[in-house]
Amino acid sequence: xxxxxxxxxxxxxxxxxxxxxxxxxxxxxxxxxxxxxxxxxxxxxxxxxxxxxxxxxxxxxxxxxxxxxxxxxxxxxxxxxxxxxxxxxxxxxxxxxxxxxxxxxxxxxxxxxxxxxxxxxxxxxxxxxxxxxxxxxxxxxxxxxxxxxxxxxxxxxxxxxxxxxxxxxxxxxxxxxxxxxxxxxxxxxxxxxxxxxxxxxxxxxxxxxxxxxxxxxxxxxxxxxxxxxxxxxxxxxxxxxxxxxxxxxxxxxxxxxxxxxxxxxxxxxxxxxxxxxxxxxxxxxxxxxxxxxxxxxxxxxxxxxxxxxxxxxxxxxxxxxxxxxxxxxxxxxxxxxxxxxxxxxxxxxxxxxxxx
Numbered sequence: 001x002x003x004x005x006x007x008x009x010x011x012x013x014x015x016x017x018x019x020x021x022x023x024x025x026x027x028x029x030x031x032x033x034x035x036x037x038x039x040x041x042x043x044x045x046x047x048x049x050x051x052x053x054x055x056x057x058x059x060x061x062x063x064x065x066x067x068x069x070x071x072x073x074x075x076x077x078x079x080x081x082x083x084x085x086x087x088x089x090x091x092x093x094x095x096x097x098x099x100x101x102x103x104x105x106x107x108x109x110x111x112x113x114x115x116x117x118x119x120x121x122x123x124x125x126x127x128x129x130x131x132x133x134x135x136x137x138x139x140x141x142x143x144x145x146x147x148x149x150x151x152x153x154x155x156x157x158x159x160x161x162x163x164x165x166x167x168x169x170x171x172x173x174x175x176x177x178x179x180x181x182x183x184x185x186x187x188x189x190x191x192x193x194x195x196x197x198x199x200x201x202x203x204x205x206x207x208x209x210x211x212x213x214x215x216x217x218x219x220x221x222x223x224x225x226x227x228x229x230x231x232x233x234x235x236x237x238x239x240x241x242x243x244x245x246x247x248x249x250x251x252x253x254x255x256x257x258x259x260x261x262x263x264x265x266x267x268x269x270x271x272x273x274x275x276x277x278x279x280x281x282x283x284x285x286x287x288x289x290x291x292x293x294x295x296x297x298x299x300x301x302x303x304x305x306x307x308x309x310x311x312x313x314x315x316x317x318x319x320x321x322x323x324x325x326x327x328x329x330x331x332x333x334x335x336x337x338x339x340x341x342x343x344x345x346x347x348x349x350x351x352x353x354x355x356x
Contacts, residue, residue: 011318013040014099017074019065019089021046024080024103027268028132030056032307033078035274038314043072069093076126076317079103083179087112090127094119099126099317104188106330108179110338113331120327126316128323129330130309133189134196136262137282137304142247144302146197150290151251158233158248159193161186161261162240168214181218182236183208183337190234191333194225198232200332201225205349206340212238223340226349247288256299258288264306280304 016039018025033039043060044052045068052061062068065085069077069092076099079089087107093100094116106129107113120127133139145151168174173185205224212219220239225232247258264280272279282301290297309325316323336352343350 011038013038014314014317015040015042015073015075016078017041017043017045017068017072017076017098018078018080019045019068020080021048021052022080025078027265028103028130028306029078029080031268031273032310036307036310036314038318039076039310043068043074065089066092069096069098075099076101076313078130082177083108083184084177086179087116090116091119094123094125094127097123097125100128101126101313102129102330104129104131104192104330105179105184105337106188106327106334108184108334110331110335113327113334117327117331126313126323127327128313128316128325129188129327131188131192131325131330132306132309133193133262134325135304135306135308136264137280137301138246138258138262138288139193140302140304141258141288141299142193142249142256143197145249145256145290145299150253151249151256152253153229154249154251155230156233156248156250157194157197157230158235158245159190160240160245160247161190161236162244163236163238164241165238166212168212168216168219174215174217174219176216182238183218183221183340186236187221187223187234187337187340188330188333190236191223191336192329194232194234195329195332195336198225198227198230200336201227201232201352203349203351204336204339204343206343208341208344221340221344223336225336254290254292256288256290258299258301260286262304264304274305274307278303280306 016033033041041059045062045065046052077093078101080103083105086102090100090102203226207222208218209220220237223234243259244261245259249256263282281303287301288299290299312324315321339350
């Protein structure tokens with residue numbers, strides 16, 4: 001995938017608003033809105049009045065997200081609010097003729113997702129979910145290896161998103177709430193990547209647990225997606241102090257293994273901006289390897305770049321192009337999360353009914 005960092009301005013930039021001024025907004029969205037000429041930030045909804053006024057003096061500040069949606073002239077609304085208000089805010093934005101990007105998860109139940117999709121079609125507005133991990137360099141590498149059949153037929157695909165946070169933090173993501181816990185936080189990333197590679201599975205077996213002392217919401221999950229000719233294992237927990245075993249892919253020609261996480265998040269936290277083409281390149285020390293009989297090969301990680309998501313968004317809104325990350329795809333992920341919860345509760349494998 002080739003990702004351009006600039007494109008010529010031959011249009012009026014998209015008037016963009018963002019709901020929320022927390023970690024997600026400041027790290028994953030605003031650096032790209034600031035950098036890419038296709039967007040013009042016109043409004044922010046947040047209680048952090050002083051910080052917003054200092055950082056974005058030209059943006060209109062709204063106390064409530066509802067006021068921003070109903071009163072601002074924004075064409076695109078990016079929602080980074082807590083998961084349990086995604087449906088309400090996205091519905092209101094679509095009803096007010098705004099294009100909508102939702103932070104993952106899309107919604108907290110599939111029925112709400114179906115309602116939003118129908119409304120988006122009726123209003124002829126973009127409705128997408130910020131699946132930025134499709135633009136991780138390691139995932140782009142995995143896609144390329146599979147596309148080029150470097151590993152032969154894939155038999156076992158395993159993806160991890162592990163952390164070491166033994167103490168429960170007092171924040172909504174780690175507290176009991178509608179859409180709380182890592183199944184809704186990290187699960188959408190892993191599930192979306194698996195569905196991009198292999199499509200919907202035939203069945204699912206899941207373990208979803210609370211394992212930390214004082215925990216009140218899921219902080220461990222292990223999902224097994226069953227396909228006719230392979231399995232995909234998706235795992236995340238909060239007690240892994242070892243290096244993250246990001247991908248292990250076993251094929252009939254060999255095994256690809258990759259440790260560590262894509263560097264973009266840490267670089268954005270450090271204040272790096274996507275102003276150079278190579279800003280997201282992974283260090284050579286983090287490259288993965290292909291192991292085959294008697295041979296080990298280093299695999300250079302493909303160039304990632306979360307700006308690719310925003311450029312696709314601009315292309316969709318300004319030029320009518322199909323967006324690569326659709327709400328329908330995100331809805332499939334929510335349906336698998338619902339099935340995973342049920343599978344874990346019942347302690348058995350459940351069939352997946354694919355109506356897509």
